[in-house]
Amino acid sequence: MSDNNIVFAMHDIHVEVEGKEVVKGLSLEIKRGEKHAIMGPNGSGKSSLVNALAGHPNYVITKGEAYINGKNLLEMDATARARSGLFLAFQYPMAIPGVTVANFLRSAVKAKHNGDDSALKDFRKELMDKFQLLEIDKTFATRYLNDGFSGGEKKRIEILQMAMLKPLVALLDETDSGLDIDALRIVSNGINASAPSDGGVLLVTHYQRILNYVKPDYVHVMMHGRLVRSGGSELAFQLEEKGYDWIENEVFQIAEV
Amino acid sequence: MxxxxxxxxxxxxxxxxxxxxxGFHDPEKYFHKSPRGINHEVVEMISRMKKEDDWMRDFRHKALDTFLSKPMPKWGNTELLNSIDFDNIFYYIKPTEFQSRNWDDVPADIKNTFDKLGIPEAERKFLAGVTAQYESEVVYHSFKEDLEKQGIIFLDMDSGLREHPEIVKKYFGTLIPPSDNKFAALNSAVWSGGSFIYVPPGVDVKIPLQAYFRINAENMGQFERTLIIADKGSRVHYIEGCTAPIYTSHSLHSAVVELIALEGAYIRYTTVQNWSHNIFNLVTKRAMAHKNATVEWVDGNIGSKFTMKFPCVYLVGEGAKGEILSIAFAGNGQHQDTGAKVIHAAPNTSSRITSKSISKAGGRASYRGLVKVFPNAENSKVSVECDALLIDGASRSDTYPTMEIDAENVRIEHEARVSKVAEEQIFxxxxxxxxxxxxxxxxxxxxxxxxxxxxxxxxxxxxxxxxxxxxxxxxx
Incomplete structure (x- = not known):
């Protein structure tokens, strides 16, 4: 990767889940400071893509290349990918009973800095600042991670993690699902405030509404494991208006010609 | 944390x-070491060396007869139980002639051992009193003077018997008679060391008392005996820890612990068991909670080759409470057979059992529990929660819960779960x-x-x- 301006790139990525190909050759480049959105109907392969990129063992990348900041992503395990600056906000975050939000984040911040304690110097203050940013009650610091949290609370905690871990490239997997309108605004503010100026954001969503707050530079439409169309943010509005069938039909017709 | x-x-x-x-061990420079094996001569010798009264000597001999005549338990891991070679064990080792109140008077090797284990440091930092047992005898004992002045008695069991025979006679062996089980009988015959605690009415021992048990010799048998009596409205927290060197052949630890919480009293008994993996740890622990009294067993089992231990609470007075909170960690070659027993024998009593086990690398953790509610124990509450975590496919967890509820209006909650460390959590x-x-x-x-x-x-x-x-x- 010679172009230093490209923070994340993937070429011809194929992903298999349980032997079935769900992503069938996908390419995308993100330049520093850019936000991209991948929109698509359920089952189009969006979540499989981001899980595979983050290193989930059940989502196997069978072909293609991916680079973060010029480093070969596919040579790294999930831990190394995270330490290189990749972050995935989960659609369904896991509960870790008995481990408090604060202790988990302390462990994660330290791990990300390869065990360096000095990374924790201003930890408490920063944590409180981010709690404020995401309008999370302070008592959550001592609650067990995602244990008994509502869907909306889990999503806030995901973005809290993003804010604390300061990734270079954030993959956001349907972070907007299950949020009411106030929560959507708060979470979006959190994403905007945490999006790195020298990094990138790849937001995966079914709906256009989060894009009113987190404004993408590019919108891509994913169907049947491929990107079928790319454009500016206006594409999202067209989709909202006309539905996914509109593109499905167009793509289908083009394919027939 | x-x-x-x-x-x-x-x-x-x-x-x-x-x-x-x-896992290190000291050279053996002992004051006295009995020959291997168990018989009436060994029992007689122990009792004589301790200059005991006739009643205790007779108690020991009778207990030995019970031990010899009682068959091995036919339940649990009988293969491991039957592998114990009782003839190969040293039943009594007296490491020093006298007990010290000052670490400087403890022989250097032994003092170094406890230093390495961090006992003197813990004592300075946060304990009200410490007993350090090495092989069969307590080699060091200290207790804060101001607590002594409040009438609290904290002694090793042998001194307790000598100095307070009237209290000991009243309670010793009442909750766990020698006939209770084969290992309680063995302990009753050859017991040595352990703690004796009496807390006078209304006295609150605000900081914990601790005992530390160390086995040093190979094929050692350690048989401490602990008796704690919390008089009306008093409170006490007792902690015990234990370790041993690593040897290729087995040693035996078989303790008997009896707790008596009189009306309105509170006893918490905390154990962090970290024996080396060549120790058979077969322990009987039982408590009696009188009216409105509370007994809590907090029991952690990390070490040993094989542990059988089921801390028990008899709830004999109205409003009594019992709680048993335990964890067991079973690694390669280990079997942790642990659990809890609660007997509700009075109205409005409540109990809570929380058991957690972790098995890895082929280790085996078993939960064995009994909750019995007698017909008179109306309006009682019972809660049992067992959680097992398997780290890999080679490990094993079993649950054997028994409930016998013979009273009306009893509220029962029971949950048992076995889970694996989920791939999704790791990811x-x-x-x-x-x-x-x-x-x-x-x-x-x-x-x-x-x-x-x-x-x-x-x-x-x-x-x-x-x-x-x-x-x-x-x-x-």
């Missing part, structure tokens, strides 16, 4: 291990930059958190460290 991932953030990087930290944590080792440890420490949060801070730190140690090299 922030100790989960400390300076060494990779489990496999941790340099120290049981062998270095606990979630590794996607945040934790290594797989760190992720597993974090999940395990979270799993036992309900237990560690009940321990004094220093012990919680130690326990998490022990788990970290046990997890070492088990991954991949």
């Amino acid at each position: 922030d100790n989960i991932i400390n300076k060494n953030s990779k489990v496999s990087d941790i340099g120290d291990n049981y062998a270095e930290k606990y 979630y944590l590794t996607s945040r930059g934790l290594s797989e080792d760190e992720a597993r440890l974090l999940i395990i420490n979270g799993f036992i958190e309900p237990f560690t949060k009940e321990l004094p801070m220093e012990y919680a730190v130690e326990l998490n460290r022990l788990i970290e140690l046990e997890m070492e090299g088990s991954i991949g």
Whole structure:
């Protein structure tokens, strides 16, 4: 990767889940400071893509290349990918009973800095600042991670993690699902405030509404494991208006010609 | 706790291990060591050396007859039980002629051992009194003077018998008679050391009392005996810890512990068992809670080759409460057969059993529990929760819960779960930059958190460290 301006790139990525190909050759480049959105109907392969990129063992990348900041992503395990600056906000975050939000984040911040304690110097203050940013009650610091949290609370905690871990490239997997309108605004503010100026954001969503707050530079439409169309943010509005069938039909017709 | 991932953030990087930290042994320079094997001569010799009254000598001899005539239990891990070679064990070793009140008077080897184990330091920092038992005898004992002045008695069991025969006679062996089980009979015959505690009415012992048990010799049998009496409205917290060197052949630890909580009293008994993997740990623990009294067993079993231990509470007075909170960690070659027993024998009594086990690398953890509610124990509450965590497919967990409810209006909650460390949880944590080792440890420490949060801070730190140690090299 010679172009230093490209923070994340993937070429011809194929992903298999349980032997079935769900992503069938996908390419995308993100330049520093850019936000991209991948929109698509359920089952189009969006979540499989981001899980595979983050290193989930059940989502196997069978072909293609991916680079973060010029480093070969596919040579790294999930831990190394995270330490290189990749972050995935989960659609369904896991509960870790008995481990408090604060202790988990302390462990994660330290791990990300390869065990360096000095990374924790201003930890408490920063944590409180981010709690404020995401309008999370302070008592959550001592609650067990995602244990008994509502869907909306889990999503806030995901973005809290993003804010604390300061990734270079954030993959956001349907972070907007299950949020009411106030929560959507708060979470979006959190994403905007945490999006790195020298990094990138790849937001995966079914709906256009989060894009009113987190404004993408590019919108891509994913169907049947491929990107079928790319454009500016206006594409999202067209989709909202006309539905996914509109593109499905167009793509289908083009394919027939 | 922030100790989960400390300076060494990779489990496999941790340099120290049981062998270095606990598994060493001292040269044997003993005042007296009995020959191997058990018979009436050995029992007579022990009683004579201790200059005991006739009633205790007779008690021992009768107990030996009981032990010899009683068959091995036919339940549990009979293969392991039947592998015990009683003729190969040393039943009594007196390491020093006298007990010391000052660490400087303890022989250098033994003092160094306890120094390495951090006992004198813990004593300075946060304990009200300490008993350090080495082989069969307590070699060091201290107790804060101001507590002594309040009438609290904290002694090794032998001194307790000598100095307070009237109290000992009244309670000794009443909850666990020699006929209770084969190992209680053996303990009754050859017992030595242990703690004797009496707390006068209304006295609150605000800081914990501790005993530390160390086995040093190979094929040693340690048979301490502990008796705690909390008089009306008093409160006490007692903690015990234990370690031993690593040998290729087996040693036996078989203790008997009896707790009596009189009306309105509170006793908490905390154990962090960390025997080396060549120890058979077969212990009988039982408590009686009178009217409105509370007894809590907090029982952690990390070490030993084979443990059988089912702390029990008899709720005999109205409004009495019993709680048993335990964790067991079973690694390669280990079987932790642990659990709890509660007998509700009065109205409005309540009990709660929380049992957590972790099995890895082919280790086996069994939960065995009995809750019995007699017909008169109306309006009682029972809660049993068993949680087993399997680290890999080679490990094993069994649950044997028994409930016999013969009263009306009893509220019962019972939950049992077996779970595996989920791949999804590991992925979630590794996607945040934790290594797989760190992720597993974090999940395990979270799993036992309900237990560690009940321990004094220093012990919680130690326990998490022990788990970290046990997890070492088990991954991949």
